Amino acid sequence: DGGITQSPKYLFRKEGQNVTLSCEQNLNHDAMYWYRQDPGQGLRLIYYSHIVNDFQKGDIAEGYSVSREKKESFPLTVTSAQKNPTAFYLCASGRRNGEQYFGPGTRLTVT
Amino acid sequence: GESVGLHLPTLSVQEGDNSIINCAYSNSASDYFIWYKQESGKGPQFIIDIRSNMDKRQGQRVTVLLNKTVKHLSLQIAATQPGDSAVYFCAEKVRGGSEKLVFGKGTKLTVNP
Numbered sequence: 001d002g003g004i005t006q007s008p009k010y011l012f013r014k015e016g017q018n019v020t021l022s023c024e025q026n027l028n029h030d031a032m033y034w035y036r037q038d039p040g041q042g043l044r045l046i047y048y049s050h051i052v053n054d055f056q057k058g059d060i061a062e063g064y065s066v067s068r069e070k071k072e073s074f075p076l077t078v079t080s081a082q083k084n085p086t087a088f089y090l091c092a093s094g095r096r097n098g099e100q101y102f103g104p105g106t107r108l109t110v111t
Numbered sequence: 112g113e114s115v116g117l118h119l120p121t122l123s124v125q126e127g128d129n130s131i132i133n134c135a136y137s138n139s140a141s142d143y144f145i146w147y148k149q150e151s152g153k154g155p156q157f158i159i160d161i162r163s164n165m166d167k168r169q170g171q172r173v174t175v176l177l178n179k180t181v182k183h184l185s186l187q188i189a190a191t192q193p194g195d196s197a198v199y200f201c202a203e204k205v206r207g208g209s210e211k212l213v214f215g216k217g218t219k220l221t222v223n224p
Contacts, residue, residue, distance in 0.1 A: 042200060043155070045211055050210070058211065101157060104153060
């Protein structure tokens with residue numbers, strides 16, 4: 001997991017509640033990413049950030065929001081507008097034009 | 112849809128055999144490729160990468176081959192061990208694009224003792 005931490009590992013929420021997932025890295029990477037993974041599926045990009053105070057929507061940004069106030073941190077908020085929020089969420093960081101390193105993931109269950 | 116895909120969703124091999132996992136990509140502008148290994152309930156782990164100016168790259172027990180003519184990528188694992196059992200993803204990055212990685216759906220490798 002190499003210097004990228006995500007917390008918590010498991011998260012349970014009631015439908016209609018917003019929830020924030022934490023991602024911290026100490027690798028001095030400029031770029032950070034959030035992905036969603038559903039069972040038996042690949043990774044789909046939610047949001048990414050290449051520099052502090054700037055971020056871009058990925059392929060499935062609807063119902064999610066992020067902030068990048070510090071280089072080390074890239075929290076993801078799953079809002080009540082996300083129709084199907086139950087999934088495995090993965091944060092990654094990396095150098096531009098280089099490989100991405102992933103955190104251990106947060107499994108979110110919304111009932 | 113995704114431009115990166117895999118020919119086989121599952122692969123079963125005997126311990127000690129060599130494994131070959133394949134990946135097809137459709138974007139000829141992709142110039143960087145990565146293989147990841149994901150064990151159940153964990154985040155993907157970087158295995159090896161290759162840039163489009165190379166055809167082959169070797170790591171410890173792993174080799175990645177890139178055939179740009181047919182837009183095909185493969186991961187070879189030598190002397191496969193039970194600890195190699197996992198889902199393997201290939202990912203591509205398009206040159207000059209937003210530097211996003213596009214992931215395939217993955218191949219589940221099972222190593223039988």
